[in-house]
Amino acid sequence: MNAFLMNLLVLIIAAVAAMAWLGINALVWVYCERKFAGHIQRRPGPFEVGPHGVLQPLIDGLKLMGKQLLTPDNADAVLYWLAPLLSMLPVLLLFLPIPYGPVLTGMDVNLGLLLILAFSSFNGLAVILAGWASNNKWGVLGAARAVSQTVAYEIPLLLTVLAISFMTGTLSLTEITAMQEGYIWNWFIFRNPFTFLSFFVFIIAMFGETNRAPFDLAEAESELTAGFHTEYSSMGFGLFFMAEYGYMVVMCSVCSVLFLGGYHGPIPGIDGWWWMLVKTYALLSLMVWARWTYPRVRFDQLLNINWKWLLPLATFNLLAIALIVKL
Amino acid sequence: MGKFKEKVIQPILDSWSLIVGLKITGKYFFKPLITVHYPRQVIDDENLETYGGHVELIGKPKDPATPKCISCMMCVTNCPSKCLTVVKSKPPKLTAAEEEAMKAAEEAGEKVVKPKAPKNPAKFLYDYTLCSLCGTCIDNCPAKSLKFSNNIYWVATSRKEMKIDLLARLKEQATELSAPAPKTEAAPAAAEKEA
Numbered sequence A: 001m002n003a004f005l006m007n008l009l010v011l012i013i014a015a016v017a018a019m020a021w022l023g024i025n026a027l028v029w030v031y032c033e034r035k036f037a038g039h040i041q042r043r044p045g046p047f048e049v050g051p052h053g054v055l056q057p058l059i060d061g062l063k064l065m066g067k068q069l070l071t072p073d074n075a076d077a078v079l080y081w082l083a084p085l086l087s088m089l090p091v092l093l094l095f096l097p098i099p100y101g102p103v104l105t106g107m108d109v110n111l112g113l114l115l116i117l118a119f120s121s122f123n124g125l126a127v128i129l130a131g132w133a134s135n136n137k138w139g140v141l142g143a144a145r146a147v148s149q150t151v152a153y154e155i156p157l158l159l160t161v162l163a164i165s166f167m168t169g170t171l172s173l174t175e176i177t178a179m180q181e182g183y184i185w186n187w188f189i190f191r192n193p194f195t196f197l198s199f200f201v202f203i204i205a206m207f208g209e210t211n212r213a214p215f216d217l218a219e220a221e222s223e224l225t226a227g228f229h230t231e232y233s234s235m236g237f238g239l240f241f242m243a244e245y246g247y248m249v250v251m252c253s254v255c256s257v258l259f260l261g262g263y264h265g266p267i268p269g270i271d272g273w274w275w276m277l278v279k280t281y282a283l284l285s286l287m288v289w290a291r292w293t294y295p296r297v298r299f300d301q302l303l304n305i306n307w308k309w310l311l312p313l314a315t316f317n318l319l320a321i322a323l324i325v326k327l
Numbered sequence B: 001m002g003k004f005k006e007k008v009i010q011p012i013l014d015s016w017s018l019i020v021g022l023k024i025t026g027k028y029f030f031k032p033l034i035t036v037h038y039p040r041q042v043i044d045d046e047n048l049e050t051y052g053g054h055v056e057l058i059g060k061p062k063d064p065a066t067p068k069c070i071s072c073m074m075c076v077t078n079c080p081s082k083c084l085t086v087v088k089s090k091p092p093k094l095t096a097a098e099e100e101a102m103k104a105a106e107e108a109g110e111k112v113v114k115p116k117a118p119k120n121p122a123k124f125l126y127d128y129t130l131c132s133l134c135g136t137c138i139d140n141c142p143a144k145s146l147k148f149s150n151n152i153y154w155v156a157t158s159r160k161e162m163k164i165d166l167l168a169r170l171k172e173q174a175t176e177l178s179a180p181a182p183k184t185e186a187a188p189a190a191a192e193k194e195a
């Protein structure tokens, strides 16, 4: 019984830490993204609130919270308000199995990878509920598009993840990290050419999964005025927004665990949570960088990229890795 | 084989352009900013030269407070947005004594020259809220009396403020120019007032 209480305590602490981590990351990355965008376009980005505008996201958050919560006429109020919560709450859970360090693992479960993949699919449900319950045609169209995108990109993502778990024979993120200990060539990205390919497929699918530009069609403001969250005001929108950043952080963390050695440094003996942070943030920067570089793709292009390129690639990749493992 | 090349090989080769794109934006990321932090900095005069703000009058070279305008109404007729109003000057009113003298001269058979109206307009009003900055008025002015200003820091909180009297503005400019204060110092001062 004592062990159970102990576990519960750890879990609660981890959940609170995950919440804080998510909040901090959302704030930091909203700011970083705007600064990045600014500098790429050779303007300063946010500058007025606080030194170099560092307090801007905080103020924006306050402003968002100060707004009125509106439910559209004839909307299904229960589903309508359930959607943002459903989008946000699973994200907290997603942080638990990620090993940020030898000790910094919220919940060391055997099926960590499965847990992440399963719960990240909740976002699709949240999006379709939001779109449907809004009683708004842009909402419905946006939701339909968002879901067909999420579902499509989930498949290559799963296939590449499957390839890694074939190689390692486990679904536990902690064990996968442990197998990459040592020098930099022990990282899965450098194991063999196919894992190298997996990495790229994963990255592209990650962009699609998290609705990030150039695949941000779920909220294409020029065609759908915002898509599935058109009707949401105040923190209803805020939760979707936070969830998006949360998923970004989770995906990048998973990517660094699967391919970049998690909390292991490039040479033995210097492991630590900071490596995880560096890798995750490098990947996040890449996402932001790509957003301000590529134009948004058209919807048929988006699906073509996935069904005609990523899926065959991922399948081929999986077969090749299976072959290597078998040999 | 040709189809395979076109549909499979070429797209893969084309993917290189993604890297090129990242390289370009990456390079710009490290370049110095070109935006001006407005209330603290202002744009230098050299860069302002090409800015086309609202329309304004040009003064005579010798008398900068009066415009070159000859009240021909070309600008008013040509403006597609009807934002200019020009009122011609009336001939100066004669005093009673002068009128007497003129009458007397006429009766005596002399040739009398009635005083003509001055060519300069009495009023020159301009509504910036309507102007499309098309430049038609400028191109059509026979006296070359109109130009785009480089008044970049002009903001107003009501429509009324956007209706300006260009003659008054020209006068102001003329006094500003004759004042000893150099132009570069005047700009930040104006900026501060607005901020």
Ligand code: SF4
Pocket (backbone or CB within 6 Å): B055, B078, B079, B080, B081, B082, B083, B084, B130, B131, B132, B133, B134, B135, B136, B137, B138
């Ligand atoms: S710029 Fe065009 S719209 Fe503006 S006052 Fe001149 S003619 Fe009219």
Ligand code: SF4
Pocket (backbone or CB within 6 Å): B068, B069, B070, B071, B072, B073, B074, B075, B076, B086, B140, B141, B142, B143, B144, B145, B146
């Ligand atoms: S066209 Fe030129 S000269 Fe004629 S009224 Fe207009 S400003 Fe004056």
